[in-house]
Amino acid sequence: MQQKITHCLICERSLQFTFGWKELFKRELPKMICESCEKKFQRIETQEEEGTVSLFHYNETMKDFLHRYKFLHDILLAHVFNQVLQQHLKHEKSIIVPIPMHVDSLKKRTFAHVDELLKAAHIPFEHHLIKITGEQQSLKSRQERLQTPQLFEIIEHSKIRNKNILLIDDIYTTGTTIQHAKRALKEAGAMEVRAFTLIHG
Ligand SMILES: [Zn+2]
Numbered sequence: 001m002q003q004k005i006t007h008c009l010i011c012e013r014s015l016q017f018t019f020g021w022k023e024l025f026k027r028e029l030p031k032m033i034c035e036s037c038e039k040k041f042q043r044i045e046t047q048e049e050e051g052t053v054s055l056f057h058y059n060e061t062m063k064d065f066l067h068r069y070k071f072l073h074d075i076l077l078a079h080v081f082n083q084v085l086q087q088h089l090k091h092e093k094s095i096i097v098p099i100p101m102h103v104d105s106l107k108k109r110t111f112a113h114v115d116e117l118l119k120a121a122h123i124p125f126e127h128h129l130i131k132i133t134g135e136q137q138s139l140k141s142r143q144e145r146l147q148t149p150q151l152f153e154i155i156e157h158s159k160i161r162n163k164n165i166l167l168i169d170d171i172y173t174t175g176t177t178i179q180h181a182k183r184a185l186k187e188a189g190a191m192e193v194r195a196f197t198l199i200h201g
Pocket residue numbers: 008009010011012013033034035036037038
């Protein structure tokens with residue numbers, strides 16, 4: 001990112017910059033939110049559910065964040081979690097694969113929200129999945145979700161065969177999206193598929 005952030009991305013209060021040796025020496029990304037906003041996001045203590053690690057609870061602050069980021073298209077907010085995502089993913093050995101958006105949703109949103117979170121955290125990723133249905137899983141009943149035949153297609157099987165993969169999504173709600181993506185990758189020959197989400201809904 002070119003421009004320097006001087007105000008908290010959430011509340012717009014001025015950021016007290018301790019910017020200097022710490023960021024340069026430890027190569028940390030600059031902080032984008034103030035301490036008081038940081039405290040309002042609630043970290044998850046037991047982090048894993050069915051092979052998926054999540055970092056934050058879906059509380060009111062997170063709900064507002066997602067609304068502004070995803071539905072009001074405030075792309076700058078992709079940087080709110082730059083440090084925490086970098087810390088968690090920088091030593092990852094598996095191929096990092098974001099859950100993709102359906103092409104119609106991408107047109108509406110204008111940017112891929114999961115990709116932007118990773119870019120802001122300087123985490124390299126690869127796309128290996130295509131979303132083939134634009135239907136929103138959370139609007140369906142459990143029965144309907146289980147009957148959905150397939151949500152994803154693999155772009156090129158040979159690129160994931162015998163590879164370890166870490167799927168990335170913004171939020172884990174019903175788990176359906178992650179399960180579908182895992183299944184598609186496994187069927188295409190991936191060795192181990194884990195998942196990581198910023199939020200657990
Ligand atoms: Zn703030």
